[in-house]
Amino acid sequence: GESVGLHLPTLSVQEGDNSIINCAYSNSASDYFIWYKQESGKGPQFIIDIRSNMDKRQGQRVTVLLNKTVKHLSLQIAATQPGDSAVYFCAEIHTGGFKTIFGAGTRLFVKA
Amino acid sequence: DAGVIQSPRHEVTEMGQEVTLRCKPISGHDYLFWYRQTMMRGLELLIYFNNNVPIDDSGMPEDRFSAKMPNASFSTLKIQPSEPRDSAVYFCASNSAGTGELFFGEGSRLTVL
Numbered sequence: 396g397e398s399v400g401l402h403l404p405t406l407s408v409q410e411g412d413n414s415i416i417n418c419a420y421s422n423s424a425s426d427y428f429i430w431y432k433q434e435s436g437k438g439p440q441f442i443i444d445i446r447s448n449m450d451k452r453q454g455q456r457v458t459v460l461l462n463k464t465v466k467h468l469s470l471q472i473a474a475t476q477p478g479d480s481a482v483y484f485c486a487e488i489h490t491g492g493f494k495t496i497f498g499a500g501t502r503l504f505v506k507a
Numbered sequence: 508d509a510g511v512i513q514s515p516r517h518e519v520t521e522m523g524q525e526v527t528l529r530c531k532p533i534s535g536h537d538y539l540f541w542y543r544q545t546m547m548r549g550l551e552l553l554i555y556f557n558n559n560v561p562i563d564d565s566g567m568p569e570d571r572f573s574a575k576m577p578n579a580s581f582s583t584l585k586i587q588p589s590e591p592r593d594s595a596v597y598f599c600a601s602n603s604a605g606t607g608e609l610f611f612g613e614g615s616r617l618t619v620l
Contacts, residue, residue, distance in 0.1 A: 427607050438511075438598050438611025439550070484550065488607045493538055494563060495609055497550035 403482060407504040414472040416501045418485030423466060425487035429495070430459060430470045433482045439497075442470070442483075472503075480505045511612035513599050519618045525587040528615045531580055532601030540609060541574055541584050542598040550598070556582065557604075589619045 408414045420428065426447040431439035445452045445459045445468075452459050458471040468485045485498040512531040520526055532539045540555040554564040559576045567574070571590070576582040586593055596616045600609040 429607060429609075431609075436613070438600070438613055439609070440611070441608045444607065493557075493602070493604075493607065494552060494555065495540070495607065496552065497542075499549050 403500050403502045405502045405504060407506060408475050410475060410477060410505055410507050412475055414470075414475045414479070414503060414505075416470045416472075416483050416503065418468040418470075418498045418501075420466050420468060420485065420487045420498065421496070422487060422489060423463075425489055425496075427488035428459070428461060428468055429486045429488070430457075430468075431484045431486060431497075432479075433484065433500070435481075439484060475503075475505050477505045477507055479503060511599055511601055511610055513597075513612035513615050515615055516613065517616050517618075519620065520589055521620050522590055523588045524619075525585065526589045526593075526617060526619075528584040528597050528599075528617070530582045530584070530599030530612060532582070532599070533610055534580065536601035536603050536610070537579070538602050538604065539576060539582050540600045540602075541582070542600065542611075544596045544598060544614070545594075553584070586617075589617075591619045593617060594619050 429444045430442040432442050433439040443454045443457050443459050445461050456473045460469045482500045482502050484500045486495045514529045537558050541553040543551050553566045554574045556576045574584045596614045598611050598614045600611045602609050
């Protein structure tokens with residue numbers, strides 16, 4: 396399998412800089428959000444999650460921010476590395492089920 | 508654990524032929540999902556199962572698509588007859604009740620000529 400999406404929004408950053416990837420979600424009833432990373436030839440892989448009763452959550456080198464007022468998520472990657480180059484998807488989980496809906500994705504290029 | 512296992516990794520077929528994609532979820536996971544990924548529509552949920560029972564198949568494009576889960580360790584997605592517009596990467600994912608994280612396989616890339 397391969398990651399597809401030649402027409403995805405693209406973010407290009409210098410190695411060592413911080414990256415911010417943005418996402419707008421659609422359903423105000425969604426109560427759980429996840430960021431996934433998809434490398435070429437692989438399936439999406441979990442990075443970090445956040446529930447709707449939180450505004451911010453931090454992981455190792457990554458931070459997710461949630462603004463429910465404007466239905467906006469962001470993923471911040473600190474000290475971006477070449478290995479971070481991938482397509483990043485935000486996903487929302489609809490209340491009452493386990494149906495995950497994915498956003499369009501953003502391609503991150505890290506320049507060495 | 509070996510993770511979610513999908514087969515075949517690549518399939519090239521001619522229009523009108525039947526295609527069967529296979530998935531083995533992670534042992535102990537009771538939810539199984541089939542997604543399709545294309546340039547135009549991104550990742551689309553086709554169908555998902557809970558304890559081998561289809562829960563929501565509203566994403567299945569049309570009657571040419573069918574999915575089954577005869578037991579907890581095996582699922583198939585079948586396309587009959589296949590059409591060129593079915594060309595995509597098909598992903599299977601699984602997880603356990605109580606968590607939203609999906610564990611994806613490496614996908615099956617389908618090309619219909």
